[in-house]
Amino acid sequence: MEKTAAIIGAGLIGRSWAMVFARAGWRVRLYDSVPAQLGAAEAFIAASLPEQAEYGLVADAAAAHARIHYMPDLTDAVSNADWVQENLPETFEQKREVFVALDRHAPPSAVLASSTSAIPASRFTETLAGRARCRVAHPVNPPHLVPVVELCGAPWTTPATIERALAVFTDISQVPIVVRRELDGFILNRLQGALLSEAMRLVGEGYVSPADLDKTVREGLGLRWSFMGPLATIELNAPGGVAHYCSRYGGFYRRLTEDPPAPEVWDSDNAARVAAALGPPAGPEAVAQRMRWRDRRLMALVSHKRRQPDSEAKEKP
Numbered sequence: 001m002e003k004t005a006a007i008i009g010a011g012l013i014g015r016s017w018a019m020v021f022a023r024a025g026w027r028v029r030l031y032d033s034v035p036a037q038l039g040a041a042e043a044f045i046a047a048s049l050p051e052q053a054e055y056g057l058v059a060d061a062a063a064a065h066a067r068i069h070y071m072p073d074l075t076d077a078v079s080n081a082d083w084v085q086e087n088l089p090e091t092f093e094q095k096r097e098v099f100v101a102l103d104r105h106a107p108p109s110a111v112l113a114s115s116t117s118a119i120p121a122s123r124f125t126e127t128l129a130g131r132a133r134c135r136v137a138h139p140v141n142p143p144h145l146v147p148v149v150e151l152c153g154a155p156w157t158t159p160a161t162i163e164r165a166l167a168v169f170t171d172i173s174q175v176p177i178v179v180r181r182e183l184d185g186f187i188l189n190r191l192q193g194a195l196l197s198e199a200m201r202l203v204g205e206g207y208v209s210p211a212d213l214d215k216t217v218r219e220g221l222g223l224r225w226s227f228m229g230p231l232a233t234i235e236l237n238a239p240g241g242v243a244h245y246c247s248r249y250g251g252f253y254r255r256l257t258e259d260p261p262a263p264e265v266w267d268s269d270n271a272a273r274v275a276a277a278l279g280p281p282a283g284p285e286a287v288a289q290r291m292r293w294r295d296r297r298l299m300a301l302v303s304h305k306r307r308q309p310d311s312e313a314k315e316k317p
């Protein structure tokens with residue numbers, strides 16, 4: 001039987017989730033309290049699905065689009081939902097308020113997931129009758145092209161909810177990972193934060209230009225990371241694997257960790273230095289064009305990765 005996903009919030013992330021579920025054959029109910037956002041989401045989806053079809057990422061763009069319904073009412077959107085994915089702005093108050101409504105109106109069998117980037121589910125689900133079915137499912141922007149999803153339950157989320165989340169995201173061709181217990185920033189943003197803090201220091205203190213810093217990742221670290229993770233990478237950088245790598249290079253990394261970027265790299269003074277080095281920001285039209293360019297590059301990369309033999313495309317189990 002066709003399954004139904006209710007997507008709550010039709011901004012950048014919600015409209016992308018709608019395509020992920022619809023591509024996989026789910027019926028989608030996309031809800032937003034701002035009608036113009038539903039219109040913008042529909043226009044974006046109408047343009048993106050045929051592009052994805054060009055890259056072989058969706059078999060039938062028109063059929064996928066026909067499965068998405070644009071809903072101005074939350075209660076209607078969640079009635080009959082098997083899966084609810086919340087994508088409201090990143091404030092604790094909004095998450096708490098909407099989860100009260102979702103728990104009240106969604107069928108008891110539905111899983112309630114939040115796309116929050118940083119707020120642990122325990123902070124906005126504790127008082128809910130249905131808190132055992134709530135969890136974070138944190139995507140990367142845009143989830144229709146970047147498949148990893150971080151699953152992180154609250155202490156009261158049941159193991160069955162976690163198992164169901166793993167099955168659902170695998171079914172819709174995403175790549176779920178399990179965060180075993182709650183922590184600030186989950187996994188992805190802790191890794192990204194470590195890299196960005198160092199980048200803000202290196203550019204802010206004038207060690208390197210923004211263009212050369214970006215090149216270092218784009219033409220260096222990132223090239224390998226698009227098909228193998230950092231641990232799998234270092235395993236190949238010393239003949240005896242990770243332990244050997246650590247005995248060779250651990251002293252050097254230890255020195256670096258003794259001199260970490262200071263929290264002040266995120267203050268306005270340093271941000272202004274980095275912004276000045278980057279040059280004037282692009283206007284909204286240029287940003288929108290660059291996002292479309294980024295999405296096409298991602299489509300080409302995802303399509304390439306899907307065509308690789310398993311042994312090359314996947315991490316070791």
Ligand SMILES: NC(=O)c1ccc[n+]([C@@H]2O[C@H](COP(=O)([O-])OP(=O)(O)OC[C@H]3O[C@@H](n4cnc5c(N)ncnc54)[C@H](O)[C@@H]3O)[C@@H](O)[C@H]2O)c1
Pocket residue numbers: 008009010011012013014031032033034037086087088089090091115116117118138139140141
């Ligand atoms: N943008 C990213 O890079 C990214 C990546 C991963 C996760 N996230 C997370 O996803 C969530 C959504 O982020 P986004 O970038 O899509 O935000 P966004 O601002 O683009 O979209 C938020 C949407 O929520 C709607 N909304 C606001 N209040 C509402 C309400 N009470 N009821 C219904 N709709 C309401 C807005 O109209 C808007 O369309 C956030 O929790 C964010 O942290 C964002």
